[in-house]
Amino acid sequence: MTYEFLQNYWWCLIALLGGLLVALMFVQGANLHLGNRKLSDLQKRVILNSTGRKWELTFTTLVTFGGAFFASFPLFYSTSFGGAYWVWVLLLITFVFQAVSYEFQNKKENLLGVKSFRIALMVNGFLAPFLVGTAVGTFFTGSDFTVNKLAIADPSSPVISVWGNGWHGLDALGQYHAVLLGCALVFLTAILGALFVLSNVDDDEIHSESRRSIKVATGPFLLFFLTWTVILLVRQGYAVSDTGVVSLEKFKYLHNLLQMPAVLVMLLAGVVLVLWGIWKGGFTKSRKGFWLAAPGTVLVVMAVFFLAGFNGTAYYPSCADLQSSLTIRDSSSSLFTLKVMSWVSLLIPFVLAYIVFAWRAMDKKRISGEEISGTPDKY
């Protein structure tokens, strides 16, 4: 196993984790529906308990996504998390509130009342996909930072990665191209959430409301996503030569797509699956749309990560100093660490297997209002 192979392998795993994370953010998307006025309190509680049995998976995937980035590409971790500080801190705060909101909201001693915790879930439902999408968007627009490894030998200013402005990540909100991806993700996760509820819950009114929201969210999703894609394909990209020199290349991402036909196929297949899932869920009587749209989402996100990092591309470009841009080659862990982690990663199928097993065992019977009123084991 060569160093290069392992670095690419770990980029694939990061992409896979990213894909799973976005697909699992159906939890966030579904929580947005807690604001729907047409649903009764019990119906909201049914939705809450439906996502409530899954939120730990999303949360854990986020943690593992961050951990995997730390472990395999530590320079990205230190540069982006320490630099685009506020974006990540904001994201974390919403997730912290989300984590306790399930457990606390229906307890009478919770001080703040049901409503505040529901609002916390909805804020997380919006901000989490928005911030993650925008952050991934900066993989293509570039960010304002410099990297100087020699700094550590200089006691007066020892920090290696330095952000170029005081906004510390909030500057990404000024990058309209990155923001487009954030918006697209908000609507996508809302759709996925509705599709999940449709498949997981037994309640006619919730079903018709879910179908309605799928129809409503599909338009904006397609608008944002397609605009983002078109701009991506025509914009300048950050190319890396074999010697590691970064330069701007016109139509770089279009070139990437054409030079890596497998990625093109993935992207198209993913988009088709997502649309098919939307069609099935929103416009037919079927309740299984989620199982098309979620894998489709994974494929699309993976293709996006591949476009950002493979084929001689800097995945975390710096617009302040081109040569500070991070590439898969120069930001990874050492050969040996990657090797050990790769052996460990062979356990992933096993982990996936028990997750699927537990998931199926728990969801054999769909959740209904009667169940939630009847059982003490609920949020």
Next chain:
Amino acid sequence: MTAAYHWLFVPLTLGLAMAMAIMETLYVVKKDEFWKKAAKFWIKLFAINFAVGIATGIILEFEFGTNWSNYSWFVGDMFGAPLAIEGILAFFMEATFFAVMFFGWEKVSPKFHLASTWLTGIGATISAYWILVANGWMQNPVGTTFNPDTVRSEMASAAAFWQVISNPVAVSKFCHSVTSGWVTGGIFVVGVSAWYLLKNRHIEFAKRSMLIGVIVGLVGSGAVMLSGDSSGVHAAEFQPMKLAAAEGLKDGGKRASFTIIPGVKIPGMLSVLATHKLDGFVPGINDILNGYTDDEGNVIPSVADKMAMGREALDALATYRERKDSDPAAAAAALEVLRANERYMGYGHLEKPEDIVPPVGVVFWAFRLMIGFGMLIALVLLLCAIGLWKDKLGSWKWLLWAGIICIPLAYITGQCGWIVAEVGRQPWTIQGILPVNVAISSLSAAAVKTTFFVFLAVFALFLVIEIRILLGAIRKGPDFVEPEKR
């Protein structure tokens, strides 16, 4: 700071997981509905605690990146493997089976449910191991090679990896933390049960639960003392400054005496504890500052000398990186200087020798409180065991009160332990390699303060809510129609 907060919630998770898993095992093995209801009650309390535990845990993980940017680059390669293993093995196990445990009573078979309860606990414990491998490495950085091309610590071989995961500091830390978690969980069950006994409610449930709590707690106490002892020996070996601070030992020597409280000393005791030899040499703060010769005859240079060597290493690193391409010979020479001095490179970042002394008063008193309360808790547990055995608990009201009071004491003990371990190693984030002022991100102090206080407020709020909900759930009691009063 966040770490200390996280540690408020973790021990209960670990300990309670043990207690409830045992109860549920009793249910499945004995087919006794009583234990199912008992386990269900404790799991409910567990869930309330667990939510806050993971909420604080995620902050901790990402804080490495957000606030300790340099540090994350520097150690990313060392932590990568342990953390990847933690994520893949432990986190998903916890998350998946927690959901089954909490919601699955009516949905899966009793055996599958039991397996889930155990797996949740085991997952939490495995995750504790790997995170303490990372922490242990910061205290005793083994198996690492400094790579001047990438400017970070790297793991170079399987032997190095093995050194990292079997790091004696990590192992004893793990045992110490996990078993102290059992004590916390045990005393929690005991204290809550004691409250029911005082209120004359759920008597049978309380007695039986208390028995489990006492067992878990006592086993934990014994193991905590053993592992605490080996932690002390490791501190003496790898972090003498921490030990000196914990003891408030200005000038060391052979047959060093152990201070119980200022003024009361046991001669020679410290040498025995720290080196397991009556004549063992234990360096004091001044010895470490000025240099000394240890028991094996190794000469330990003074901090000023170490700083000079550290500066030389840093200068050599700069020269090496500047000349690497243009002047290979000069670069090779610089590399040699770097290699000769690199073990003290971290000292090159210090401003004056006294920087290596942690806040002695804090560490000293935290250490005393930890040991004192720990002993007290063990005593209360032991008395409870006797009370249960002789069936005298009903009349020993004072002991029941003591059991309740021990719950907050257990938390204070845990926090003190954390203070000894983490404040005691200041200024190092990585012992001898990376002091705190170099580990940071380039953020304004205001930004860091804002986030700090936001998190402080948020977690304080959560803590208050959690305690209220816990108290509410305890007041409500388990799901029995109280037929079992005898």
